[in-house]
Every structure is written in structure tokens, then in C-alpha cells.
Amino acid sequence: MSYETATDGPDLARARGSKKRTRIQAENEERILDAALEVFSRYGFRGATVDQIAERAGMSKPNLLYYFRRKHDLYTAVLTRTLDMWLAPLGDMTEDGDPESELTGYIRQKLEQSRDFPHESRLFIGEVLLGAPHLDSVLKTDLKSIVEEKAGVIRRWIEEGKLIDVDPVHLIFMIWATTQHYADFDAQVRSVLGRGVEDPTTFRAASDTVIGVLMRGILPTRD
Amino acid sequence: MSYETATDGPDLARARGSKKRTRIQAENEERILDAALEVFSRYGFRGATVDQIAERAGMSKPNLLYYFRRKHDLYTAVLTRTLDMWLAPLGDMTEDGDPESELTGYIRQKLEQSRDFPHESRLFIGEVLLGAPHLDSVLKTDLKSIVEEKAGVIRRWIEEGKLIDVDPVHLIFMIWATTQHYADFDAQVRSVLGRGVEDPTTFRAASDTVIGVLMRGILPTRD
DNA sequence: GAAGAATTTGTCCGGATGGTCAGAAGCTCG
DNA sequence: CGAGCTTCTGACCATCCGGACAAATTCTTC
Numbered sequence: 001m002s003y004e005t006a007t008d009g010p011d012l013a014r015a016r017g018s019k020k021r022t023r024i025q026a027e028n029e030e031r032i033l034d035a036a037l038e039v040f041s042r043y044g045f046r047g048a049t050v051d052q053i054a055e056r057a058g059m060s061k062p063n064l065l066y067y068f069r070r071k072h073d074l075y076t077a078v079l080t081r082t083l084d085m086w087l088a089p090l091g092d093m094t095e096d097g098d099p100e101s102e103l104t105g106y107i108r109q110k111l112e113q114s115r116d117f118p119h120e121s122r123l124f125i126g127e128v129l130l131g132a133p134h135l136d137s138v139l140k141t142d143l144k145s146i147v148e149e150k151a152g153v154i155r156r157w158i159e160e161g162k163l164i165d166v167d168p169v170h171l172i173f174m175i176w177a178t179t180q181h182y183a184d185f186d187a188q189v190r191s192v193l194g195r196g197v198e199d200p201t202t203f204r205a206a207s208d209t210v211i212g213v214l215m216r217g218i219l220p221t222r223d
Numbered sequence: 224m225s226y227e228t229a230t231d232g233p234d235l236a237r238a239r240g241s242k243k244r245t246r247i248q249a250e251n252e253e254r255i256l257d258a259a260l261e262v263f264s265r266y267g268f269r270g271a272t273v274d275q276i277a278e279r280a281g282m283s284k285p286n287l288l289y290y291f292r293r294k295h296d297l298y299t300a301v302l303t304r305t306l307d308m309w310l311a312p313l314g315d316m317t318e319d320g321d322p323e324s325e326l327t328g329y330i331r332q333k334l335e336q337s338r339d340f341p342h343e344s345r346l347f348i349g350e351v352l353l354g355a356p357h358l359d360s361v362l363k364t365d366l367k368s369i370v371e372e373k374a375g376v377i378r379r380w381i382e383e384g385k386l387i388d389v390d391p392v393h394l395i396f397m398i399w400a401t402t403q404h405y406a407d408f409d410a411q412v413r414s415v416l417g418r419g420v421e422d423p424t425t426f427r428a429a430s431d432t433v434i435g436v437l438m439r440g441i442l443p444t445r446d
Numbered sequence: 447g448a449a450g451a452a453t454t455t456g457t458c459c460g461g462a463t464g465g466t467c468a469g470a471a472g473c474t475c476g
Numbered sequence: 477c478g479a480g481c482t483t484c485t486g487a488c489c490a491t492c493c494g495g496a497c498a499a500a501t502t503c504t505t506c
Contacts (some may be wrong), residue, residue: 010482024473024483043353047269050464062466063484064354071464122352129345129352130266132410139414147415164278164439170432177404182427184348185400187355189261191362192370192392203419214389233452247503249452272496285495294494390449 012068029067032056036078041123045075045130076134079127082120083138088151089113089133090172098220099157104211110179111207115197121183149173163218171218178210233290252290254280259301260423264346282367299357302350305343306361312336313395321444322380323341326398327434334430338420345407366417370395384439392439402435 010025021029035057045051050071054064068074068103082159089109093102151168159163182189182197190196197203233248244252258280258383262271273294277287291297298346312332316325337344355362377431381388405412413419 022473022482026235028483036355044270046268047267047353049388049462051462061464065465066483069465079267083230096403098493125348126352128408129349130270130410132414136410141413143411144415166436167428171436173404173408173412173429174401174433174436177408178402181400183395185351186395187351187359188362188366188398189351190505191355191359194368205390206393207389208399213389213394213397213437213440214439217436217438245452245503251453272492283455283457284493285497289453292495363504414496 012129027068028057028059028063031059032064032067032074033078036074037082037119038125040075040078041119041126045071050074077121079134080138082123083135083142085120086113086124087143087146093150093153095153095156098203099154099162100215103218104215106206107175107179107211110175111182111197111203113201113209114181114183118183118186118197121180122186125180125184133175147178161220164220166218172221174214178214182206182223248290251280251282251286254282255287255290255297256301256304258295260305260342260346263298263301264349266343267349268294273297301346302357303361306358306365308340308343309336309347310366311367313369316376318376318379322377322385323438324439326433327438330398330402330434330437331412331430333398334405334420334426334433337402337404338426339407341406341409341420346405347407348403348407384443387443389441398437399413401437405429 010021010029032053035053036048039053039056042048043052048071050064051061053074057064064074068077089106092109094107127134147169150172154163154168154171156166157163186196189202193202195202197206212214228238233244233252255276258276259271262276262279262368263269266275271294274284274295277284281289287297291300301378314331316329317331370392375387377391377394380386381391409419412425416425418425420429
């Protein structure tokens with residue numbers, strides 16, 4: 001005879017319809033997600049262990065598993081939370097306002113993201129590296145559509161003669177690549193420069209160079 | 224009583240001084256390294272299993288371990304082999320010849336590398352992502368020195384007025400980032416475009432955009 | 447063609463790790 | 477203050493995986 005009063009954990013309970021989150025739940029889930037982000041981004045999905053995450057979150061493994069029943073659930077949760085933030089700056093880029101300041105602003109935001117949220121960036125690239133098995137569908141829908149939308153904006157700027165003729169999608173790729181580089185390849189950057197982007201001097205040089213070269217590369221000549 | 228005629232495996236034998244490699248050794252080590260590259264680049268060090276690599280190499284796990292006694296040895300071997308190739312194009316860039324064709328050539332080579340050897344590129348980034356534990360020392364010596372050398376070349380070009388004033392090291396980072404993006408973020412590129420760089424049209428658009436924007440971004444105006 | 451070395455395999459081991467489970471402890475609210 | 481729910485834990489299990497080993501098989505060489 002099984003123990004009748006036992007529950008199935010907060011996730012399942014909520015999945016069944018009860019929508020309340022207790023104070024303890026909210027706190028712990030937050031702590032767990034933060035810990036998971038750090039560990040997953042550093043060691044990858046397989047490299048991370050549940051014990052490790054639990055320890056960093058300051059709780060026992062079974063207790064962590066009480067909140068997220070499978071390692072995989074936890075990973076997905078962190079990933080989803082991250083993707084939203086990752087995409088946010090692109091959404092800010094609007095057709096009003098001139099291309100120069102819009103694009104410069106976007107690039108700067110991405111660089112700041114790399115500096116301030118390297119874990120998120122690395123978590124994301126780690127997933128993509130593995131072929132994006134957990135968010136393939138999201139990439140093919142959400143990501144694709146926002147890229148297409150913004151590519152449209154850029155294309156209109158080009159038509160108006162405000163930018164030289166470049167492939168908008170590849171331009172976006174270039175922006176992503178050059179900005180994320182400072183988070184994703186942190187170890188490499190650090191080996192060569194002796195410091196990472198968190199160093200103000202490095203950040204300055206990086207943003208001047210990236211913004212300088214990219215903008216010069218796409219703005220019409222008018223010197 | 225142990226089996227007296229048993230050997231210690233080819234690697235150890237060679238490490239002890241005997242320099243011969245049998246035909247079988249050469250063939251198998253090659254097969255193993257190829258298999259290891261594919262598996263490691265796809266799943267990362269921890270994600271890859273020795274069984275998996277052995278299977279792909281068409282041999283049993285103990286037999287693979289006969290050639291590389293530890294998973295870690297195998298990983299290091301693949302990584303070293305890869306790093307050399309990864310750095311090669313940069314070495315080709317020489318101070319003679321004009322900056323435009325030298326840099327354009329370099330960028331094109333890196334793009335071709337991304338297209339033709341994506342596994343190598345991904346293996347490398349996977350390692351860097353994890354903080355480059357296995358090749359930290361190599362990065363801090365070999366990589367650092369070649370980057371500094373080439374930064375010097377670029378700096379001289381700038382002094383001669385052949386390039387605009389940019390930070391050479393960050394420029395090199397930009398080139399690496401934009402070119403490797405097509406290998407490392409393959410899954411993302413594919414989600415957005417529906418095809419990867421192996422597609423000639425995509426490759427064309429990518430190289431036109433990357434080379435176009437970067438070169439326009441650093442060459443002095445003369446329109 | 448046989449001695450001896452190189453290569454290959456089946457089997458096994460121990461540690462790590464994801465996940466389970468029964469119950470203990472803590473909260474909350476009447 | 478105590479019933480009933482939520483939260484937490486120690487102990488445990490099954491599986492996966494790197495690696496060891498002894499012996500079988502295949503090469504090489506004389």
C-alpha cells in the first residue's frame with residue numbers, strides 16, 4: 001500500500017492545474033535555475049552533473065529533483081529562459097530612427113550582453129554546437145521569423161540608400177559572430193590579450209573596433 | 224604468472240624509443256583519429272564515449288584502447304592535429320603583397336575551412352568553450368605569438384596608410400568570428416537560411432558579405 | 447613454417463551518475 | 477495546536493562508461 005498523502009512535486013502539481021507557487025517554490029526554483037545556468041554553460045549538458053548543480057544551489061540532489069524531475073527538464077527550462085533574453089536586443093531595433101544609430105545601438109547591446117551575461121551566451125552556443133537538439137524547433141520558428149523581420153528592415157534601409165547593398169541575413173550573422181565572440185571564445189581572447197571583456201579597456205577596444213569596422217563597412221561613403 | 228610476450232601497445236613502445244610504425248598501426252591510428260574527430264566535435268569530450276568512437280572506427284573498444292590508452296590521450300591527439308591546421312592560414316598572410324589581397328585571401332581561406340572542415344572548427348570551439356583546459360598552454364604560447372606577429376604586420380600596414388586605424392588584434396578576432404560562425408553555428412545558420420555553407424549559393428553570399436563588409440570597413444576610402 | 451611479436455577480442459571491474467522511494471521534518475491555516 | 481500538505485533527506489538502485497586483463501588470433505621474419 002503506498003503512502004497516500006505524498007505529492008508529485010511542484011511542477012507536476014502545477015501541470016495538473018493548480019496555479020499557486022509557494023514562496024519556497026519560487027525561491028528554490030530561482031536558485032536552481034541560476035545554479036544550472038552556471039554549471040550547464042561551463043560543462044555542457046552531459047558534462048554537468050545534477051549533484052554539482054544541487055550543491056551550487058545549496059540543496060540536496062533529491063530535493064533538486066523534487067523541483068525538476070529530470071536533468072533534461074532543468075536544462076530545457078534554463079535554455080528557454082535564456083533564449084528570450086538573447087533575442088531581446090534584436091527586437092529593439094526599429095525601422096524608425098536612422099540605421100546608423102539603430103545598428104550601432106544593437107551592436108553595443110550585444111557586446112554588453114557578452115560582457116554581462118557570458119554564461120547565457122555560452123549556454124546557448126553549447127546547445128547550437130550540438131546541433132541544437134533541444135531547441136531546433138524554436139530556432140526554426142521564433143528565431144527564423146524575427147531574423148526575417150529584421151532582415152526586412154535592413155533591406156528597406158538599403159533600398160532607401162541609407163546602407164550599401166549587403167545581404168541582410170549575413171550581416172546579422174556578422175554582428176552576432178563578432179559580438180558573441182567575446183563571451184564564447186573568452187578563453188581564447190584571454191590567452192591572447194591577457195584579459196577578457198570584463199576589463200574596461202578591452203571592452204572599449206573591442207567595441208570601437210567592432211562598431212567601427214562594421215559601420216564603416218555598411219554605411220554609404222560620405223567622407 | 225603473467226603472459227611474458229605481451230606488449231604495451233604501440234604508443235608506449237614508441238615512447239620508449241622504438242620508432243617503427245607498422246602498416247597496421249598507421250592505418251588504425253588514422254582511422255581512430257578520424258572517428259574521434261567526428262564524435263568529439265559532435266558531442267564534446269564528456270559527451271563522446273569510447274565505444275562510440277571505436278564503433279565508428281570499425282573496431283572494438285579494447286582494440287582502440289590498445290592504440291590510445293586513455294580517452295584523454297586520444298582527445299589530445301585529435302586536438303593537437305587540429306590546432307595546427309586551424310592556424311595554418313594565418314601563417315600564410317605575409318607582409319609582402321598588398322593588404323587588400325592578403326586579407327581577402329586570408330578571410331576566404333578561413334571561410335573555406337569552415338565549409339570544408341567544420342568538424343575541426345567545432346572541436347576547437349568546444350574545447351575553448353570549456354575554458355580550453357587541454358590546450359591552455361598552447362594558446363598562451365603558440366597562438367599568442369602568432370597573433371602578435373600578424374598584428375604587427377597589420378599595424379605596419381596601418382602606419383603605411385594602407386589600412387585605416389583599427390586595433391589589429393580585435394580585427395583578427397572579427398575575422399575569426401565571422402568566418403567560423405558558419406561552422407560553429409551551423410545549426411543556427413541552417414535554421415534561419417534552410418541551408419548551410421556547404422551550399423554554393425550560401426557560401427557565395429556569405430563570403431561576399433563577410434569580405435565585402437570587412438574590407439570596406441578597413442580599407443582607406445578612395446571611391 | 448614456426449618462433450616471437452603485434453593485434454584483437456571477450457569478459458570483467460569499479461566508480462560515477464541519473465533517478466527512485468519511503469519516510470522525516472517543516473509549513474500553513476483553521 | 478494539530479491535520480494535512482509541502483519540502484527535504486538518506487539510502488538505495490540500475491545503468492553507463494572508462495579502463496584492465498588474459499588469452500586468442502594474426503603478422504612478420506628468418
